[in-house]
Each structure stands twice: as structure tokens, then as C-alpha cells.
Amino acid sequence: MNRTTLNLPKAVSFDTLELPEQNCPNCSSEGLLVFYRLDDIPFHSCLLMFNKDEALKYPKGNLQFGFCPSCGFITNTRFEPGVHNYSADYEETQGFSECFNAFAKSLAQRIIDKYDIRDKTILEIGCGKGEFLALMCRLGNNRGIGIDPAYVPERNPDVTGGKIEFIRDFYSEKYAHLKADVICCRHTLEHIAPTQQFMKTLRQTIGDRKDTLIFFELPDVMRVLGDGAFWDIYYEHCSYFTAGSLARLFRTCGFDIDDLYLDYDGQYLILTAYPAQSQTNMGLDIENDLEQLNTAIKEFKENCSRRIDYWRGIVEQATRQGQRVVIWGSGSKGVAFLTTLKLDNQIEYTVDINPYKQGRNMPGTGQQVISPKFLKQYAPDKIIVMNPIYCREIQEELDRLNIKADLLAVS
Ligand SMILES: [Zn+2]
Structure with a gap:
């Protein structure tokens, strides 16, 4: 695949690399194969910030997928233990859905x-x-x-x-x-x-x-x-x-x-x-x-880069046309979507039904988290849903609020 034809952020790489001396933390075998890298992503994705500045400055690290051919495990070989803060501010619950x-x-x-x-x-x-x-x-x-x-x-x-x-x-x-x-x-x-x-x-x-x-x-x-x-x-x-x-x-x-x-x-x-x-x-x-799994890893570069290119294209085209795009779902998938695509200014808000998240900001990219109700005044043209399984529930909520927007789901 010719990379120049695709619109990929610099922080993303599919270059392969062998780490012959690195042990698998899952089975202890020696030798991992790197096939995906993603630089500069926030340490946390369920810890929301109190303002945009704090959110943009949130500490970041790098991810490098190392695959173990013996047991099939995939680990982030650049993971730094100890950077996480799983405190009472950690907001992981999906119990509002x-x-x-x-x-x-x-x-x-x-x-x-x-x-x-x-x-x-x-x-x-x-x-x-x-x-x-x-x-x-x-x-x-x-x-x-x-x-x-x-x-x-x-x-x-x-x-x-x-x-x-x-x-x-x-x-x-x-x-x-x-x-x-x-x-x-x-x-x-x-x-x-x-x-x-x-x-x-x-x-x-x-x-x-x-x-x-x-x-x-x-x-x-x-x-x-x-x-x-x-x-x-x-x-x-x-x-x-x-x-x-x-x-x-x-x-x-x-x-x-x-x-x-x-x-x-x-x-x-x-x-x-x-x-x-x-x-x-x-x-x-x-x-x-x-x-x-071996086949899926071989095809990952093609599948993933096309997805990245596709979603960057959707957001960039919409914003060029003056349309408003929001993300629905401020959890880890939302953070990963925005940080991988390096989207900050193009998208202003993220919607979440969890009241403990509303008013906070997304780590890394800074979008403010809003309630579905706020969409009535914001009037978005496109809503990108972070998990297709919630589309029905979201559409019902939009109908209740009489909000007309294109609902797109990542898939
Ligand atoms: Zn292993």
C-alpha cells in the first residue's frame, strides 16, 4: 500500500520491528514482533480534566504493539508502569446506559x-x-x-x-x-x-x-x-x-x-x-x-490505516463545509478516536450520558463533555458514535429531544 495516498497522522506507524530479546509477559517466551506504533497519547482515558488547558497538557506516553508468536499475546512494549492514577476521580462506569x-x-x-x-x-x-x-x-x-x-x-x-x-x-x-x-x-x-x-x-x-x-x-x-x-x-x-x-x-x-x-x-x-x-x-x-491471529496482524496495517484515513476524511470534509461534528461517548474509545486522528480544533464537544463526566474535558485533545440536551442548542450536523451497539439507544434519545443529525458509528 502506498502510504502517501492515505491521510495518516505522523504519530501512527505500521513499521515492523523484531525485539528478539524481549520476553512475553504472558508466557515468558523470548522474542516479540512490533507491528503498530502510536506516539503521544494520554496515559489515562477515563480520567477527565476540569478545564481545557489541563486536558491538553495531560501527560502522554507512547504505545508500541509487541506480538508474541508463541502465545498470541499483544503487549504495549513501551508501557511505563506507575503512571496511572486509578483514584476516585476515575470514571469508568458504563452503568448509565x-x-x-x-x-x-x-x-x-x-x-x-x-x-x-x-x-x-x-x-x-x-x-x-x-x-x-x-x-x-x-x-x-x-x-x-x-x-x-x-x-x-x-x-x-x-x-x-x-x-x-x-x-x-x-x-x-x-x-x-x-x-x-x-x-x-x-x-x-x-x-x-x-x-x-x-x-x-x-x-x-x-x-x-x-x-x-x-x-x-x-x-x-x-x-x-x-x-x-x-x-x-x-x-x-x-x-x-x-x-x-x-x-x-x-x-x-x-x-x-x-x-x-x-x-x-x-x-x-x-x-x-x-x-x-x-x-x-x-x-x-x-x-x-x-x-x-497471524493473518489478522498481517492485514492490520491495511485495515487500520484505511479506517484512520476514512474517519479523518469524514471529519475534515464536514468541517470544511462548515458543518458541526460531535463525538458520542467520552470514554476510552472517544479519547482513542480523537488522539489517534489528532483531532482537536475540528471537534468542539463530546456527548456523554454520565452526569459525572459532563462539564469535564477529554484528556489529550480537550473537548468539553456535554449532556445530550445541550445538542439542542448546539445543533450538530454529524454525530459519531463510539460504539455501534449504542446507536439505537442514542437515536431514541435524539428523537425524544427532537434533534436531527446524521448518526455515524465507528465500525
Ligand atoms: Zn507469549
């Missing part, structure tokens, strides 16, 4: 029914604001222990019928004494760089309690690579999994996989496992993905 809540509720019910999680103790590592744990406790009359440095006591979720306690901290060996029937970890492992070390610690803390159910949920990178979905690649996520690389990690660290599948329109990997009895059980078909 009806669509997301419906998914969380059906997932919780499914897990409760399948594994008969009733009158049990559930430990959630990285519980965020605690909504999912509260749901599991409410639906199954369970007891919960949530661990997360970003938990906010004032936003206590409804735990009718269950019992729950929260610990504002990162999970570590010091919580080995907390005995649980279920250990749940959703959208957290992708923020942890030494994945094998983390899973080995978890396995050690479980000890001989071999009937402990383990339940993980995290994004699937196969879809991100295949779609060239650059809006799903950002600094906060330093670890990127396919079904296979996730399963290989679990097996290496002494777990047997009970179930592994994709959900949420194919975006998330859902895994349930138990500590392995002696030898780990047979692999599932979904784990045999190394060949497909």
Missing part, C-alpha cells in the same frame, strides 16, 4: 443460574463503582467483597437482599485471606502489564480451594485487529488478548477452563475457570486461533 445494563443483568443472571451462585461469597477484583457486584449479590442473595482503588463510597450501589463490603485498593497477596466461592474480574486484566505474574498470584491466593469459580471478562483483540478498530487501542490498555492467548495464560497459571466465548456483539471475551485438579483439561476449539 440501558443497553449496557441489560447486558450486565443478563450476564449476571446467566452466571448465577449456570453455576448456582446463591447464598455464596463473591470477590470482585477491580469492581469499579461496584454495580456488577451489587447486581450479583442482589440477584442471588450473595455476599460481596469488592476491591478497587477507584471505588467511591458516596456512590454506593443498591445491594437489596445481599451484603457487600468494599476495599479501596489494588488486589494483591495481602488479600489472600479473603475466602470466596467466586472470584470475578471484569475489564481489569487488560490494564495489567505482567499478566502471568498477576494470574500466578491469584492462583496462589486461592490455594487448595479448588471449587472456587473464576469469572473474567475483557475485550477481544481479534475483532479490533480485523476491523482496524484504532478507537479500541489506547494507553490504559497495555495487554490485549484473543480467546487463545487468554486461555493459554490461564492454563499456564494452573486453571482449567470451563467456558470461553464472545459476547456483547462479539466485543468481549467471557471466561469461566476453576483451579486445575492435576493436569489441565483439553483445549476448546475457540483457543486454536494462532493462524487466524
Whole structure:
């Protein structure tokens, strides 16, 4: 492909590079292959700023995708541990979306029914604001222990019928004494760089309690690579999994996989496992993905650069014609979309239904976050939705507010 025909920001590179001496943090094999670089992106994408100046000056780092041919894991080899601030200001919740809540509720019910999680103790590592744990406790009359440095006591979720306690901290060996029937970890492992070390610690803390159910949920990178979905690649996520690389990690660290599948329109990997009895059980078909992954990585340059070029084109053409463009979704995907495309002046606002985000500014590019209602006076011509799964919910909101605009979704 001739790069000069495409409109790509300088910070993006698809040049390949071998790192023969670098070990894979997921399987310890030597040798990683770099295939994507993205410079100058904000360390955080869920931490919003109080003003534009602070947002533009927000500390930035670089991302470099290193692929491990042995286990299929992808890691940001330029990730600097310790730059993150997962404090009470961290605003990761998706709990203001009806669509997301419906998914969380059906997932919780499914897990409760399948594994008969009733009158049990559930430990959630990285519980965020605690909504999912509260749901599991409410639906199954369970007891919960949530661990997360970003938990906010004032936003206590409804735990009718269950019992729950929260610990504002990162999970570590010091919580080995907390005995649980279920250990749940959703959208957290992708923020942890030494994945094998983390899973080995978890396995050690479980000890001989071999009937402990383990339940993980995290994004699937196969879809991100295949779609060239650059809006799903950002600094906060330093670890990127396919079904296979996730399963290989679990097996290496002494777990047997009970179930592994994709959900949420194919975006998330859902895994349930138990500590392995002696030898780990047979692999599932979904784990045999190394060949497909190699192809996806080879095609990523083409897919991703075309997507970047396409969306820059859409925004630049609209603004040239004097049209107003807004982004819907101020979370990580919104930050990644704006920072990868290097869009700042062309887009003034980002819409979000989470009231805790409104009035704040997007790290890196500075757009102010506004409520859907504000669009009535701003009258945008185009709204770019950061996840197509929310299009219906958003269109209904626009109809309620009588706002006419073109709705485009990243895909
Ligand atoms: Zn590996």
C-alpha cells in the first residue's frame, strides 16, 4: 500500500520491528514482533480534566504493539508502569446506559443460574463503582467483597437482599485471606502489564480451594485487529488478548477452563475457570486461533490505516463545509478516536450520558463533555458514535429531544 495516498497522522506507524530479546509477559517466551506504533497519547482515558488547558497538557506516553508468536499475546512494549492514577476521580462506569445494563443483568443472571451462585461469597477484583457486584449479590442473595482503588463510597450501589463490603485498593497477596466461592474480574486484566505474574498470584491466593469459580471478562483483540478498530487501542490498555492467548495464560497459571466465548456483539471475551485438579483439561476449539491471529496482524496495517484515513476524511470534509461534528461517548474509545486522528480544533464537544463526566474535558485533545440536551442548542450536523451497539439507544434519545443529525458509528 502506498502510504502517501492515505491521510495518516505522523504519530501512527505500521513499521515492523523484531525485539528478539524481549520476553512475553504472558508466557515468558523470548522474542516479540512490533507491528503498530502510536506516539503521544494520554496515559489515562477515563480520567477527565476540569478545564481545557489541563486536558491538553495531560501527560502522554507512547504505545508500541509487541506480538508474541508463541502465545498470541499483544503487549504495549513501551508501557511505563506507575503512571496511572486509578483514584476516585476515575470514571469508568458504563452503568448509565440501558443497553449496557441489560447486558450486565443478563450476564449476571446467566452466571448465577449456570453455576448456582446463591447464598455464596463473591470477590470482585477491580469492581469499579461496584454495580456488577451489587447486581450479583442482589440477584442471588450473595455476599460481596469488592476491591478497587477507584471505588467511591458516596456512590454506593443498591445491594437489596445481599451484603457487600468494599476495599479501596489494588488486589494483591495481602488479600489472600479473603475466602470466596467466586472470584470475578471484569475489564481489569487488560490494564495489567505482567499478566502471568498477576494470574500466578491469584492462583496462589486461592490455594487448595479448588471449587472456587473464576469469572473474567475483557475485550477481544481479534475483532479490533480485523476491523482496524484504532478507537479500541489506547494507553490504559497495555495487554490485549484473543480467546487463545487468554486461555493459554490461564492454563499456564494452573486453571482449567470451563467456558470461553464472545459476547456483547462479539466485543468481549467471557471466561469461566476453576483451579486445575492435576493436569489441565483439553483445549476448546475457540483457543486454536494462532493462524487466524497471524493473518489478522498481517492485514492490520491495511485495515487500520484505511479506517484512520476514512474517519479523518469524514471529519475534515464536514468541517470544511462548515458543518458541526460531535463525538458520542467520552470514554476510552472517544479519547482513542480523537488522539489517534489528532483531532482537536475540528471537534468542539463530546456527548456523554454520565452526569459525572459532563462539564469535564477529554484528556489529550480537550473537548468539553456535554449532556445530550445541550445538542439542542448546539445543533450538530454529524454525530459519531463510539460504539455501534449504542446507536439505537442514542437515536431514541435524539428523537425524544427532537434533534436531527446524521448518526455515524465507528465500525
Ligand atoms: Zn507469549
